[in-house]
Amino acid sequence: MSKRQRSSVALSANKDMTTLDFKLSLLKSTEPSNEWTSLFVSSEVMCVLMTTDEKLIIAGQSDGTISLFKLGEETEERLGSHKAEVKCIASTSDSAVLISGSYDTLISVWGLTPPRKISDLEGHTSNVLAVVVTNDDKHAISSSNDRTVLIWNLLDLNLETKIDGLSVIGYSLSLSTDSSLLAVGCNDSTIRVWSFRESREQFRLVGHEMPIYSLCISDDMSFIVSASIDKTVRKWSLKNGKQERVIGECNDSIRCVTLTSDDKYAIYGRYNGRLTIASVVGAFEEVNIPAFTTAVNCLYVTKSSNFLISGSNECNLKVHKLSDYPTETILEGHKREINNIDISPDYRYIASASHDHSVLIWSFSETSPIGSLQGHKAEVYCVAFTGDSRCISGGVDEVLKVWDLQNFSQIEDLKGHEESVRSLAVTPDDKKVVSGSMDKTIRVWSLKSYEEIFVLKGHEFMVNCVASKNSKYAVSGSNDHTIRVWDIRKGVNISILKEHKAEISSIAITTNKKKFIAGGRDGRVSIWSMKFHHLEAFLISDDTTINKLCLSGDSLFIFTQHENKTIKLWSLPDKQLLGNLYEHKKILSLASSGDNEWLVISTTNKLRIIRSPLSSKVQYTIVPYEYSFLFRAQVYRLLHGNQKALIQDCLNCVFLPWNVNLLHVISYMNFPKLLKLAISQGAKFLGSEAGETPLTVSLKRRSKFCAEILIKRIPRELYEKNNSIFEYIGEILGTLNRASLRSLHTLYDAAFPVVTDKTLPKFGKFLRTPPIIILSDNPSINSQNFLDITSVSEELVDIEIEFRQSLLKLDLEQGSEESIKFIKTLKHCKNPEVFRSELVKVILLYKWRQNLPALMSQACVYLCLVIALMVQTVIRDSPGTLIVILFFNTLFLIYEGLQLKMRLRSYFLSYWNILDLTRIFFLYAYPILVFSNSGNRLAEDTLLAIANAMCWIRLIGFVRVFDQTRYMIRMCAEVVKEMGPFMLIFITAIAGLVLSYYAESSSVYSFKELVVNIYSLSYGQFNIDGDTELQKFVFVVASIILTLILLNLIIALMGDVFQQVKSAIDIADRREMASIILEVDSIMWLRRFKKKVVRKYIQQCSIAESRRLKNESQQEMEEILQVLANIEQRSKITDKTLKDVFGTFSKIQLLDKTNGDEKVIELLGEIKAEIKDTKKEIRLEMMKTKLDIAEIRKEVGKIKTNK
Incomplete structure (x- = not known):
């Protein structure tokens, strides 16, 4: 897969910003901060609030002032004031009415639109400490230092009642979402939970040691979070009224606490000025936010959890961004729904088509339309820009209108459709426009003559979408659930694609024209090959309808609109959400600018422009936006070596446009335990914009542990569902082979699955001897390449077959750089199980067949050399033969030179190569010596003898072409390796016997002669004439001992080596194949002038695995039955033997009775009794064995019958 290419902000001219090292060093050097703005006021801030639309901030101060701030502005507007400190504020659900409580004993009601005071509510006799509003906005509840909790009617602005059961000083109040429960944080360190349904105190929560200044009930009403000046934050269950855990504990008193809208995190303010984020549902290290230098008095988190507002004694309040939600610009101008939007090719303008019969043109730099295209007589459903300042629109009036954008006037009407026009696509050369209609047709129009070129028919229902990226092809989607590919040069349909289960709503084509993407109302996004019209993958997040999709400018990301409510972002190369x-409650359309800067969304009759998360104008954006600050904090901690618990909400956050996530960071830092945890909890495997994956990062950082975890822990299901992983892995197979990871074979196994396509035949006749292996650009298998389809297939006659296809592409062209690199690293891979994986077996078999002609040619040339050398050996005086030898020897010198050039480091590690170089040397030395007429016959004979020996030994190497010879050569090689201990024992035995023989002083032999004579004993060549009797005795002992030693050593050596070779013969055989393939590939130097890398899929058709297993299991059953028969036969022999032994002892006992030896008779009686008992036991065991045999035979019979 080509690496992601994308530009970003130029931070350094000397550094490559696309590398992960640079990005992570940038994150490491910058401590995360979420402070957005500071707002200054006249006194200490005691309470804060934000309106539900998140546009207005309200602050109550110690001097009695209530201040208003518009979000993003620092200008203070005063709503009004109390006569004393404003301790608490609350608002109705629509933020239209504000209620404030003050130390002046009053509760004031304020209107915010426009800002004004409505009324003061009197009833408390002391400081008002807390106030809340019920969910129906009809009542307010307040607590005071006067030990009362009062309920106020907000409709008639009067005191309604007092809660008699709550005669406490309530420092804090919190209402449940349905207003059925009221929690009161009291001065006596308890929390009173009052049930309005039962009009009684439901729970009294005891645990705090000092007054509770703040508390909050979760939205699901399952727990309460409370903060006290006893320096703790606690979580309480509303099911049983017991404390669940202490969420936070510090050295400072805590005056305020709040919950995020999803109830996952508690945020509390400390006396030292810090804000702390702690998990409510799980354990992770708290995240501290430096905010103030004095006590934090109040906190407020917006419903979106986007903003956190805090106030302190420092006379200011701060707005913090917990999330990276972008700000939006709203464009208003249409009177009715906006059906479609398009962005101009120069990214400057927006066109919107509406139900109000108009098309409006907008500029990104202005909030009002710059042009209005009026002329349609009904709703406009589609609009598209050309690259030459024109615009085309279509709608219910069945007409396509062409507009001039320089003066916003109409150029032409294109008429022909018989029903509403629903979609448009302009070809990049601005010569054609393609339109789809409710009349089931697609029409191709000329933008030069404004005439209809083709009417494309085929769809059975209305056409919802069309797309075209060149003047050759167009793609359409319809309500008939099909996608059709059209040749718009000839006006014909070339493909019908039927994978979706519902209407096709949207289609987009990538900028490189290699893929097209379709979205359906079945909730699925399909990715197709433009060349082969093959489905590559489905992207599924939920079952929600997809109404619209569009691609980013670089086609690396997909934006999808779901059920008119949500916009999702996908990575196309990773095929991941x-x-x-x-x-939004109603989204109708969306478009992404080609420069990746803006995302334009239509909601009812408004356009909303937000900055794209792929924008290069910002350093990075974190997606999903929620809790992006926590993700930054998590990454910062990891990069500084902190390996404490992961934050669950950070697992699938991504830095965009870098496409870097938590797995990249953990792999970079080499934290295996955290990596294992992150994968198990669902962290996604992604490739960065530079193509770096967590696996490549682990290998680059030389972290085998992390690499092992990534290969082993990523489920096989993910491999099969997300082929993009193999697009990354295909480029690093050489590195993986060199790393020799223990789990590498599992990756190879997963990369070559059995194809489960139901359209492929299950039985057939092979075109040639199976397995048939081919390389293909097409990701789908064509059975005609493997099977004879001319005859009718019969299951009873034809062979059961299976197809396999690699999920990764490889360049296996003969002699290519990539092919040589892969085979070379594979050969040296230390994980033997890799050679047993199906993919590696198939690759080696394919390469073997590919290189076999070259191997046979090389063997023939070498045989000619050997024959010439034989002729020279027999007929010495033949200059012609010497010239032939020199010619062939020069060819092999060139051959070795090419290999040496390609494999300089590993070349001399092969004993075959060393032998080749030595042979070449002697085959040059001998003719040179002969032609020099030196007259040194001995030297000539010696060189010729050495050359002959080396040539014949090397001939064995060429015999390796045949399977069985590789096995025998392997056996010989292993025997030589194991000769060390054998020779040590043998030489020790000979030395001992020689010394024993030599010790007899009358010996007529020298020590050297004795060594030769004793050694000859091993081979039956000896002469003992003239030896003394002692020497003859030693000789006899030596001959027996040496023979026994030699035979036993040979038997032991061959037995061990045979077992070793047999257990790993398949692995050794494939290693040897790899070596031979590498030799041949290395000399194909002409192929390496082709710089283009051609990667293809490997496809195989072979006898089905089930058939092979069936044959193997049948053979195993036959072996089992044979073993059972042998056991039964032996049991019969044992029974007969026992009878014979018993009979013999009876005869002996009768004979001894006749002789009258009582002791012997008694002894034999005891032995006979023992034999009887043993016989009974043996017969019992034999009966059990026979029953087991019968049962096994019965089961085997059943298996055979079933099969």
Whole structure:
């Protein structure tokens, strides 16, 4: 797969910003901060609030002032004031009414639109400490230092009642979402939970040691979080009224606490000015936010959890961004729904088509339309820009209108459709426009003559979408659940694709024209090959309808619109969902600018422009937007070596446009335990913009542990569902082979699955001897390449077959750089199980067949050399033969030179190569010596003898072409390796016997002669004439001992080596194949002038695995039955033997009775009794064995019958 290419902000002219090292060093050097802005006021901030639309901030101060701030502005507007400190504020659900409580004993009601005071509510006799509003906005509840909790009617602005059961000082109040429960944080260190349904105190929560200044009930009403000046934050269950855990504990008193909208995190303010984020549902190290230098008095988190507002004694309040939600610009101008939007090719303008019969043109730099295209007589459903300042629109009036954008006037009407026009696509050369209609047709129009070129028919229902990226082809989607590919040069349909189960709603084509993407109302996004019209993958996040999709400018990301409510972002190369980008109650259309800067969304009759998360104008954006600050904090900790618990919400966050996530960071830092945890919890495997995956990062950082975990822990299901992983892995197979990871074979196994396509035949006749292996660009298998389809297939006659296809592409062209690199690293891979994986077996078999002609040619040339040398050996005086030898020897010198050039480091590690170089040397030395007429016959004979020996030994190497010879050569090689201990024992035995023989002083032999004579004993060559009797005795002992030693050593050596070779013969055989393939590939130097890398899929058709297993199991059953028969036969022999032994002892006992030896008779009686008992036991065991044999035979019979 080509690496992601994308530009980003130029931070350094001397550094490559695309590398992961640079990105992570940038993150490491910058401590995360989420402070967005500071707002200054006249006194201490005691309470804060934000309106539900997140546009207005309200602050209550110690001097009685209530201040208003518009978000993003620092100008203070005063709503009004109390006569004393404003301790608490609350608002209705629509933020139209504000209620404030003050130390002046009053509760004031304020209107915010426009800002004004509505009324003061009197009833408390002391400081008002807390106030809340019920969910129906009809009542307010307040607590005071006067030990009362009062309920106020907000409709008539009067005191309604007092809660008699709560006669406490309530420092804090919190209402449940349904307003059925009221929690009161009291001065006596308890929390009172009051049930309005039962009008009684439901729970009294005891655990704090000092007054509770703040508390909050979760939205699901399952727990309460409370903060006290006893320096703790606690979580309480509302099911049983017991404390669950202490969420936070510090050295400072805590005055305020709040929950995020999803109830996952508690945020509390400390006396030292810090804000702390702690997990409510799980354990992770708290995240601290430096905010103030004095006590934090109040906190407020917005419903979106986007903003956190805090106030302190420092006379200011701070707005923090917990998430990276972008700000949006709203464009208003249409009167009715906006059906479709398009962005101009120069990324400057937006066109919107509406139900109000108009098309409006907008500029990104202005909030009002710059042009209005009026002329349609009904709703406009589609609009598209050309590259030459024109615009085309279509709608219910069945007409395509062409507009001039320089003066916003109409150029032409294109008429022909019989029903509403629903979609448009302009070819990049601006010569054609393609339109799809409710009349089931697609029409191709000329933008030069404004005439209809073709009417494309085929769809059975209305056409919802069309797309075209050149003047050759167009793709359409329809309500008939099909996608059709059209040749718009000839006006014909060339493909019908039927994988979706519902209407096709949207189609987009990538900028490189290699893929097209379709979205359906079945909730699936399909990715197709433009060349082969093959389905590559389905992207599924949920069952929600997909109404619209579009691609980023570089086609690396997909934006999808779901059920008119949500916009999601996907990584196309990774085929993974990255997260939700935007939510609204009614989204009608979306478009992404080609420069990746803006995302334009239509919601009812408004356009909303937000900055794209792929924008290069910002350093990076974190997606999903929620809790992006926590993700930054998590990454910062990891990069500084902190390996404490992972934050669950950070697992699938991604830095965009880098496409870097937590797995990259953990792999980079080499934290195996955290990596294992992150994968088990669902972290996604992604490739960065530079193509770096967590696996490549682990290998680059030389972390085998992390690499092992990534290969082993990523489920096989993920491999099969997400082929993009193999697109990354295909480029690093050589590195993986060199690393020799223990789990590498599992990756190879997963990369070559059995194809489960139901359209492929299950039985057939092979075109040639199976397995048939081919390389193909097409990701789908064509059975005609493997099977004879001319005859009718019969299951009873034809062979059961299976197809396999690699999920990764490889360049296996003969002599290519990539092929040589792969085979070379494979040969040296230390994980033997890799050679047993199906993919490696198939690759080696394919390469073997590919190189076999070259191997046979080389063997023939070498045989000619050997024959010439034989002739020279027999007929010495033949200059012609010497010239032939020199010629062939020069060819092999060139051959070795080519290998040496390609494999300089590993060349001399092969004993075959060393032998070749030595042979070449002697085959040059001998003719040179002969031609020099030196007259040294002995030297000539010696060189000729050595050359002959080396040539015949090397001939064995060429015999390796045949399977069985590789096995025998392997046996010989292993025997030689194991000769060390054998020779040590043998030489020790000979030395001992020689010394024993030599010790007899009358010996007529020298020590040297004795060594030769004793050694000859091993081979039956000896002469003992003239030896003394002692020497003859030693000789006899030596002959027996040496023979026994020699035979036993040979038997032991051959037995051990045979077992070793037999257990690993398949591995050794494939290693040897790899070596031979590498030799041949290395000399194909002409192929390496082709710089283009051609990667293809490996496809195989072979006898089905089930058939092979069936044959193997049948053979195993036959072996089992044979063993059982042998056991039964032996049991019969044992029984007969026992009878014979018993009979013999009876005869002996009768004979001894006749002789009258009582002791012998008694002894024999005891032995006979023992034999009887033993016989009974043996017969019992034999009976059991026979029953077992019968049962096994019965089961085997059943298996045979079933098969």
